[in-house]
Amino acid sequence: MNFWCSATGEPWTWQWQPYLGVWAFLLAGLAAYGWAWRRLAPSAGEAEAHRWRVPWFVGGVAVLWVSLDWPVGQLGSGYLASVHMLQFLLITLVAVPMLLRGIPPWMARGLAPGGWRLRVLRGLTQPLVALLSFNAVILVTHAPIVANPLLQSELGSFVIDLAWLLGAAVFWLPVVGAHPDLPHLNRPLQMAYLFAQSILPTIPASFLTFADFPLYPVYELAPRLQDLRLDALTDQRAAGLLMKIIGGFLLWGRIAVTWFQWASADEEPVAT
Amino acid sequence: MRRAWPLCRTGALLAGLGLLAAACVPPTTGDAAEPSGSDDPVPEHPEGVETSAAEGWHGEWLDAPLERPDFTLTDTDGEPYTFAEETQGQIALLFFGFTHCPDICPAHLATISAALDRLPHSDTRHVEVVFVTVDPQRDTAERLEEYVGGIDERITALRGDLDEVIAAMDMVDLPPPAFDEPDEDGAYDVAHAAAILAFSDDGPARLAYPFGVRQEGWVQDLPRMVRGEEIAE
Numbered sequence: 001m002n003f004w005c006s007a008t009g010e011p012w013t014w015q016w017q018p019y020l021g022v023w024a025f026l027l028a029g030l031a032a033y034g035w036a037w038r039r040l041a042p043s044a045g046e047a048e049a050h051r052w053r054v055p056w057f058v059g060g061v062a063v064l065w066v067s068l069d070w071p072v073g074q075l076g077s078g079y080l081a082s083v084h085m086l087q088f089l090l091i092t093l094v095a096v097p098m099l100l101r102g103i104p105p106w107m108a109r110g111l112a113p114g115g116w117r118l119r120v121l122r123g124l125t126q127p128l129v130a131l132l133s134f135n136a137v138i139l140v141t142h143a144p145i146v147a148n149p150l151l152q153s154e155l156g157s158f159v160i161d162l163a164w165l166l167g168a169a170v171f172w173l174p175v176v177g178a179h180p181d182l183p184h185l186n187r188p189l190q191m192a193y194l195f196a197q198s199i200l201p202t203i204p205a206s207f208l209t210f211a212d213f214p215l216y217p218v219y220e221l222a223p224r225l226q227d228l229r230l231d232a233l234t235d236q237r238a239a240g241l242l243m244k245i246i247g248g249f250l251l252w253g254r255i256a257v258t259w260f261q262w263a264s265a266d267e268e269p270v271a272t
Numbered sequence: 273m274r275r276a277w278p279l280c281r282t283g284a285l286l287a288g289l290g291l292l293a294a295a296c297v298p299p300t301t302g303d304a305a306e307p308s309g310s311d312d313p314v315p316e317h318p319e320g321v322e323t324s325a326a327e328g329w330h331g332e333w334l335d336a337p338l339e340r341p342d343f344t345l346t347d348t349d350g351e352p353y354t355f356a357e358e359t360q361g362q363i364a365l366l367f368f369g370f371t372h373c374p375d376i377c378p379a380h381l382a383t384i385s386a387a388l389d390r391l392p393h394s395d396t397r398h399v400e401v402v403f404v405t406v407d408p409q410r411d412t413a414e415r416l417e418e419y420v421g422g423i424d425e426r427i428t429a430l431r432g433d434l435d436e437v438i439a440a441m442d443m444v445d446l447p448p449p450a451f452d453e454p455d456e457d458g459a460y461d462v463a464h465a466a467a468i469l470a471f472s473d474d475g476p477a478r479l480a481y482p483f484g485v486r487q488e489g490w491v492q493d494l495p496r497m498v499r500g501e502e503i504a505e
Contacts, residue, residue, distance in 0.1 A: 011374030212390075213488040220486055223375035224382060229422065231386055232487070 005068065006157040007078030011223040014071070021158065022068045026061055033057055033102070040110035050104035057102025063095040068161060077157050080230070081208070081219045082238035084151075088142075089242065091161065092134075092168035093250040100169065100176040108179035118181060125173040125182045127193055135200050137167030142204050144215045151218050171197070175254075187262035191255050198251040201243055208240030329496075329503060330489030331470060331479030338469060338477040340364070341443035345404060345432035348417035353430055355402065355440075362400040363497045364471040365481075368441055368449075368464055370407035371419040376466045376483045378423065384468070385424035387490030398473065398498045401427045406441075406449040406464045408434055444469055444477070470497065478503040 003021035037054075041047035066072055067090040076084035103111075112118045124130060140146055141160050150156030175193065177184035185193055207215070214220035214232040222232075230238075342356040355366070365384065369377035381403065388396050403420060405411035408431045411419075416429040432440070438448045450463040467480040470493075479493075497503075 009375065213491070214486070217484075217486060220383070221379050221484060224378045231382060233386060 002154070004154040004158045004161075005070065005073035005077040006154045007152045007218045007222065009078070009223070012075070012079055012225050017070050017074065019069055019073065021154070022065070022073065025068075026065050029064075030058070030061055036107050036110065040107050041104075042106050046104070046106055050106075053102045053104055055102075056098050060095045060098030060100075060102060063090055063098060064165075067091050067095065077151050078218065079222045079225060081216055081232075081236045082230075082242060084219075085208075085239040085242045086246075087161075088138075088164060089247050089250065091164045092171075093247060096165060096168035097172045097176055097254075100172050100178045103178045105178070105180045109181065112179060112181075114181075121173075121179070121182055124170050127174045127183060127185060127189070130170045130174055131193065131196060131200075134167045134171035134197070137163050138201060139204060142208075144217075148216055148218050151216075187258050187265075190258050191262075194251050194255050194258070198248045198255075201247055205240045205244035205247075208243065209237050210240075211236065329479060330485045330493050331481040332467075333503070334478055334480055338444050338471075340471050340475050340477070341366075341440060343436070343440035343443055345430040345436060345440065346413070348413045348420075348429050348431075350413060353428065355430075358428075359400045359402065359471065361473050363398055363473055363494065365399065365401045365468050366404070366444065366471065366477075367402070367468045368404045368406050368437070368446060369466075370405050370449075370462050370464070371411050371415055372407065372459070373462070380466065380468065380483055381420075381423045381427060383485070383487055384490055385427070387487045387494065388424065388426060390487070390491050391494060395495045395498050396426070399494055402430060403427050404430045404432075404437060404440060406434075406437055407451075407462050408432060408437060441465075472497060472503070473500065 002017060002019045005019055005022070037047065067076075067087045072083060072087060072090075076087040112121050124133060141150075141163050147160065150160050173179065174183050174185045175190050211233075214236050216236070219235060220232040340356050340359070342354070344352050344354040347353045355364070367377075367380065369380070371377075381401075384401055388399065388401075401424075405416060411431055413431065416431055420427040420429040431437075441448060446465045446467075452461040452463075454460040466483045469477045470479040470481060471477045481490075
C-alpha cells in the first residue's frame, strides 16, 4: 500500500497506482472545510453570502490532488526534476491562493480567533517576514542535500509537500487577506510584494538552469522514462526554467489582475 | 458565538498522517550496490575479488587487478570483435547488461554518455565503452544497434551465444546472469552484475564502478585514467 508519492527506484510504469495518504489528506481537508462551514458560520445569511467561495476551495483541493497524486506526484518525486518543479508551482502558486480565497473571514476568525495562534500568525504574515519565510522554504526544500534524502521516503516527500503548503499559505495571506485580523496589503503594495517574489527565485532557478552537472542524484540515477529521451541535465534545466518562467508568469498574471482591480476601483464613482 | 476550530485537532490530524507515512516508508532509491534486473541475488562485483574504496577515485578498488579479457563476440554489424585487440591502448569500460533492463543499464549508460559529452575529444578518443548483452535471445543485432544508438553511438554493443557471453564474464570473474521465468507475454527479467569494469590503457582493470556513480564522478575520473594516473587503494 502506498501512502505518499516518493522515489522508489522502480522502473516507471503508466499503470495507475493508488496513494491512500494523498486521498486521506485531501478528504480530511474537505471534511474540515465542510465542518467549519457548518459550525463556524455566524448565521445562515453569512454562510449564503460567502457561498461563492466554495468553488475556490474545492478547486484548490482539485489542483492539490492533481499535484500530489499519481502520475504527477510520482513522476515529480522520483523521476523528473521538471515535474517536481511543476508540482511546486501548482501547489504554492495555484492551489494555496485558491484555498485561501475559499475561506470566508468568519471561518478564518473562527480558526484563529485570538490568543497565541493569532499572535503567531500575525508575526509570520508580516509581509517581509512572510516573503523571507517562503523563500527560505523554497531554498531549503530545493537544496540537494535536503531534497535528495527526503524524496526517497514517503514521510520525507510528505514533509516537502507540507512545507510548500504552509510556506505558501504564509506568503499568500497578506495578499488574499483571508483573515480580517491579519496584515492585508493594499493593492499597490500587493503588486510590489508579488513583483519581489517573481524576482527572488531567480537565484535557485539559476542554480538549476546553469549547473554543470545534475544536482539531484535521485533524478540523475532514476530509471529513465523510456518514452521520453530526456537526460538528467536537460530535465534539471527545464526545472529551473519552469521555476523562473512559469512561476514568473503566474505571479505576473496575478499582478495584472490586481492592477486591473485597482484601476477599476479608482474609476468607480465615489458615493455621496 | 460558535466555538473556534481547535487547532490541536489539526495538529493531531497531521501527526497521525505523519505517523501513517512513517509506517509506510519504502526502500530507498537505487542502492549503489544493488544488482540490476530481477530479485535474484547476483553479486555486484567480480566473484572472489575484494573491492575497497579507491583513494580519490569514484570507482572501487579491485584488490587483485583483472587482466584484460581475450574474448571475441560479434558487433552490431555482424563483424567479430576481439575485446583485447580492439581496445588495446585504450581506456576500456566494460559493462554486461541487457536492452530490456528497466532501470540500472539505461541509467548507467546514459550517465557515461553524458560524461563523455562533457569531456574534450582529446580525452574521449582514448575511451572505449563496450556493452555486452547477457540476453542474446531477445537482443538481436538490430535491437542492440537501436538501443545503443538511442543512448550514444560511441558505445560498442556486442552479442554472442549465451555460452560465449558467460565465458567472457567468467574471464573477468563476473557471475553468469540469472533469468526469471517468462510471464504470460514471454517477458522476463535478468539479474546480472551491474558494475562497470575500467581497464587502463596498459591492460588490467584496477577499478569497478558500481551503479550510483554520477556524471561528475566520471568526468573527473576518465581524464585521470587517460593521463595514466596511478590508481591506488
